[in-house]
Amino acid sequence: xxxxxxxxxxxxxxxxxxxxxxxxxxxxxxxxxxxxxxxxxxxxxxxxxxxxxxxxxxxxxxxxxxxxxxxxxxxxxxxxxxxxxxxxxxxxxxxxxxxxxxxxxxxxxxxxxxxxxxxxxxxxxxxxxxxxxxxxxxxxxxxxxxxxxxxxxxxxxxxxxxxxxxxxxxxxxxxxxxxxxxxxxxxxxxxxxxxxxxxxxxxxxxxxxxxxxxxxxxxxxxxxxxxxxxxxxxxxxxxxxxxxxxxxxxxxxxxxxxxxxxxxxxxxxxxxxxxxxxxxxxxxxxxxxxxxxxxxxxxxxxxxxxxxxxxxxxxxxxxxxxxxxxxxxxxxxxxxxxxxxxxxxxxxxxxxxxxxxxxxxxxx
Numbered sequence: 065x066x067x068x069x070x071x072x073x074x075x076x077x078x079x080x081x082x083x084x085x086x087x088x089x090x091x092x093x094x095x096x097x098x099x100x101x102x103x104x105x106x107x108x109x110x111x112x113x114x115x116x117x118x119x120x121x122x123x124x125x126x127x128x129x130x131x132x133x134x135x136x137x138x139x140x141x142x143x144x145x146x147x148x149x150x151x152x153x154x155x156x157x158x159x160x161x162x163x164x165x166x167x168x169x170x171x172x173x174x175x176x177x178x179x180x181x182x183x184x185x186x187x188x189x190x191x192x193x194x195x196x197x198x199x200x201x202x203x204x205x206x207x208x209x210x211x212x213x214x215x216x217x218x219x220x221x222x223x224x225x226x227x228x229x230x231x232x233x234x235x236x237x238x239x240x241x242x243x244x245x246x247x248x249x250x251x252x253x254x255x256x257x258x259x260x261x262x263x264x265x266x267x268x269x270x271x272x273x274x275x276x277x278x279x280x281x282x283x284x285x286x287x288x289x290x291x292x293x294x295x296x297x298x299x300x301x302x303x304x305x306x307x308x309x310x311x312x313x314x315x316x317x318x319x320x321x322x323x324x325x326x327x328x329x330x331x332x333x334x335x336x337x338x339x340x341x342x343x344x345x346x347x348x349x350x351x352x353x354x355x356x357x358x359x360x361x362x363x364x365x366x367x368x369x370x371x372x373x374x375x376x377x378x379x380x381x382x383x384x385x386x387x388x389x390x391x392x393x394x395x396x397x398x399x400x401x402x403x404x405x406x407x408x409x410x411x412x413x414x415x416x417x418x419x420x421x422x423x424x425x426x427x428x
Contacts, residue, residue: 069409076405083401084173084394088166091393169394178395183387188395191380198270198376201291202368206298207356214303215349218310223337225315234308241304246367249297253371257293265293268373294372306349306356313345347415354410 153159160168172179178188217237221230254260257267266272272286317323318341326336366378373379377396384392 069413072409072412076402076409079405080398080401081170084170084398085166087397088169088394091390092162094388173394173398178398179391181384181392182389184389184392188391191392192377192395192399195375195377195380198369198374199378201270202294202298202374202376205291205295206302207353209295209299210303210306210356211349211353213299214306215310215346217303218307219314219337219342221307221311222314222318225311237304237307240300241302243301244367245298245301246371248300249294249368249371252293252297266290270374294368294374297371298368310345310349313348314341317341317345350414354407354414 150159157165176189178192180187181191184191217233221233224230253267256262256264266289270287270290271283272278272290275283275286278286323336323341326340327333366382368374369376369379370382380392381396383389384396
């Protein structure tokens with residue numbers, strides 16, 4: 065197993081390099097970078113005017129007569145000279161060639177030095193650490209709730225296979241899975257967060273403004289009061305696959321020879337299910353927990369954080385993308401990519417620990 069882990073760790077390096085490289089050059093080619101953003105801010109432009117500044121739309125002759133001119137891909141205008149634009153480019157490091165910026169970024173990332181945000185006045189790592197607890201909370205509680213719901217439901221469906229209960233619950237589960245989580249979030253807000261019906265839950269933030277003045281129990285209640293709707297929205301759209309995986313895993317085990325033999329010996333069905341079938345059927349589900357958590361952590365929280373105004377990594381990445389805050393964008397991609405690769409290795413290790421019959425080294 066150690067040889068397999070070593071090989072996988074070595075593969076992390078070229079994979080992560082490819083992720084960073086592709087994203088670096090794709091983002092660099094996108095119009096409206098940080099220099100354009102700063103130029104637009106200095107000129108007091110709105111978004112549509114920024115498109116004209118970056119060359120996405122042509123400017124009319126009256127704009128040209130006001131002194132606009134093209135220089136190195138940026139348009140100068142009244143009150144913004146070529147020297148001003150050069151100063152802005154130097155401020156953001158865009159006075160250096162593209163390849164130099166790329167290799168400089170790689171060297172910094174090898175040392176886990178992600179630099180400073182272009183617009184937030186803080187280091188990128190501090191921003192990530194500040195936002196990380198929110199995203200971990202969403203991912204952890206959602207994953208636990210999905211497992212708590214899906215495993216008993218999947219077992220019950222396997223026992224009652226093809227029954228009316230199985231058919232109806234399958235229809236409900238698949239229907240819930242077909243509706244995006246953000247749509248559930250909007251419905252929950254309308255119904256329970258001051259929309260058109262009830263005002264039972266807060267709409268914004270992770271905790272209340274007076275959180276520090278609350279008792280220990282009050283803090284717990286306040287925290288879950290704020291987290292309830294986001295967690296429910298993410299859970300409703302995420303438990304279908306695990307429910308069906310649990311059902312199919314138990315069905316596969318129930319029809320194996322050792323179960324038939326146990327029934328022939330007169331063992332009670334509950335004893336067969338929980339002493340023999342449960343342990344074998346749960347192997348793939350337990351081993352897949354790290355991958356399930358990281359999947360929910362990465363993909364499920366972005367729109368939920370935006371809708372509920374939760375300051376997590378998803379919202380941070382969204383705001384950084386809109387503002388073209390390149391250091392934040394690249395750092396989050398780098399960290400997410402590294403975590404995803406390491407979690408995949410951890411999942412393989414979990415499979416081997418849960419089921420000793422799995423030996424990855426045997427494939428050498």
